[in-house]
Amino acid sequence: MNRYPLWKYLFILLVLVAGLIYTLPNFFGESPAVQVSPLRSSMKADTALLDRTAAALKAANLAPEILTLDGNSIKARFADTDQQLKAKDVLHAQLGEDYVVALNLLPRSPRWLTDLHALPMYLGLDLRGGVHFLLQVDMKAALDKALESSSGEFRNTLREQNIAYSGVTQDGKQIVIRFRDEATRSKAQNELHIRYADYEFRNKQEGSDFLLQASLLPVAERKIQDSAVQQNLLTLRNRVNELGVAEPVIQQQGADRVVVQLPGVQDTARAKDILGRTATLEVRMVDEEHSVTPGAAAPFGTDMFRDREGNTLLVKKQVILTGERINDAQPGFDNRNNEPTVNIALDGIGARKFKDATRENVGKRMAIILFEKGRGEVVTAPVIREEIGGGRVQISGRMTSEEAQNTSLLLRAGALAAPMEIVEERTVGPSLGADNIQRGFNSTKIGFILIGIFMVAYYLMFGAISVVALGANLLLLVALLSMMQATLTLPGMAGIALTLGMAIDANVLINERIREELRNGITPQAAIHAGYDNAFATILDSNITNLIAGIALFAFGSGPVKGFAVVLCLGILTSMFSAVLVSRAMVNLTYGRRARLSKVSIG
């Protein structure tokens, strides 16, 4: 009656052994390591780089415990932090600017465990220390910018087609074009409609003016916003690489937010400076028709900006290029007079637009404007000497080589497609993180011991079996968390403690049921059988209600709460397995074989 077939014992044993193996890495701790990864995503870490790294370390008499190529980075583990720091300096000097050399920690577990992909649990920032930022992308600005650049394109098209218009203005989310008569308007509408599929055109009459209102289609609007977020993600990645963080997390969250997590970063001010550099770049023409009157508002169709020396400059509203079109920018020197320059490479669309603009504006000045927090500053305003094709642009004039260096870095790191703002920050110092781990671990340990003592005292043998089952539950839960590499946060640790406290319920239910059946006077073997059978439906019901709460928490929780929800859900699953199957297997092994069982030890 109380016997499992052999395969069932073997299955349970197998699960427990697997659980043990995947829990093991958590006991070995971590060693200091150095991680080398390419700065740009177009470059790959390969065996050649591995050889270079190995040679550089050998030349400096440094012997890494492990040196491997892992994904797109090379990791070298050292015995102590002295060697780690030395190795970082050596590698930084040897490999040059194209690679990021970051300090990291690597698990100290033996190789066979690592080969099984058995890794320690992935600790959240509140446990290992670091910075968490949530950035909000300003979608309205992204749309405004798109509308502004479209306005310019509309003007160009109408001019090219020789269609007379009396004005193009931006009104909220619409572009309004004015015409003197209806025939011109319908001609314009036809021309624009063919060229700009992203827009919807509507007619309107206002006094003697014939208006054409253009508004973005919802699909196009979404596309602009998506690409703005994508562009910002890419830019952030480049900027974070500059910080040299070992395992940064940069992810989109929701429609318009970006999460940046920088484990181990302590200098939050620098991190914020580099991330929050909400710079966007625009190339526009300098307006030379009007003269600057200090204090007065900028004439219609122009903006007023200052350059680095503090001179005021009038610049046309129409945007020729934005920073998105810049592929690369490097400092250099002019061949002719050896002046410092910034050499820019544009992408295809950028090259075409630039060619058109320079052809039409030879002899005029062009301004490169850097926008930071809504305020623009003219970085440089060179004169266009000739038509520039091919997308290679050289900017020179009145620059020191350091300025050239800075400008090109700014251009290269990529401007943001839309401004971003930090809307949430959570920084945890490393000492607090270590304290949190200690506290979470200690309270779980004490709670477990208390429950263990009580269960054994109250239910004797069955209590001991329940405690072993609870231990199996803990083992499996930690193994699952390690296997899935789910982020463990402090609330997650609280979740482990809580699920253990709740998991004992199943065993209490079973043990109470067995006692009750024994009291009703049936034989011990039958009582054990009936106890497990009758309790199962109740255990299932109560766990499902818990699971409902856990799933809702997961769906709507954010950050640390999500970590709690993951642990809660996984804990419910493992507790079902351990409380029912593992404890039953042990009871069967202890009592099931005896044909004549007159008494069981259940208190």
Added chain:
Amino acid sequence: MELFKIKQDIPFMSYGKLTTSISLVTFLLAVFFLFTKGLNFGVDFTGGTVLEVHYSKAADLNQVRERLTSIGLHDALVQNFGSSHDVKIEIPLKQNKAGAKLSDQVMQTLHTASSDVTLRRVEFVGPQVGKDLVENGAMALLLVSLGIVGYLWLRFEWKFGLSAIIANLHDVVIILGFFAFFQWEFSLTVLAAVLAVLGYSVNESVVVFDRIRENFRKMRQATTEQIIDNAITRTMSRTIITHGCTQMMVGAMLFMGGETLHYFAMALTIGILFSIYSSVLVASPLLIMFGVSREDFIKPEKVEAEEVLP
């Protein structure tokens, strides 16, 4: 060892009037405090900046306040946190013009006054994030409630689902009432604890309900009251022991888990205590009020199957 050797069923249902009035009074008190005092929402929900700094010697709070005032932060709340070396600084959102940069400014100015200060933790939450979190929290509460009612309806009967959720929302309101009365900080973690309590204490009602259903099938002569009394008495031992065990774990967190886990564990403690009470003495009288009867479970063939068991 056996703590609960009860021969006779305890007539819980005859105390119905008393227990209902007790829970009504606690419930109304909780609602009263929620409205008059309100919850002391943490920075997660209201937005603002919290800094936790550590001094190597006992911190001089007045000096910290002075420094903060000197950079224009008059309303900053400065207090010791855990020990005399640790200081917690809370700056409301409306004073914060620098956004995320504020924490750097504060650290800089504190550093000029005394160089042994180290940063332990910073939380900055902007206004939009706080609003989202409140909305998501409310949504989670609603979904959990609906999910549980739905599941119990499916598994038992609508009467069970409804009484369980009323009893347990009553627990939730009482936990919130405690947080309002003592003005303990209500953070995201506490919200997680409250939702976990909802799942956990429904579990308690489910155990009693399971027994009630079983009794309806087995005890064919008994009245509904007797059936419920028997079910509660039979499961009482398990109820106390299970909750005792969970509370041991939660107690360990309450005393050893540090500040972050303290209020999390506090919410759980209150939730556990009241869920024992409410699932026995609130859910069951409600069940009678909704008119539960044997007819709700007429499934003759199943009754026979149960009865041939030893």
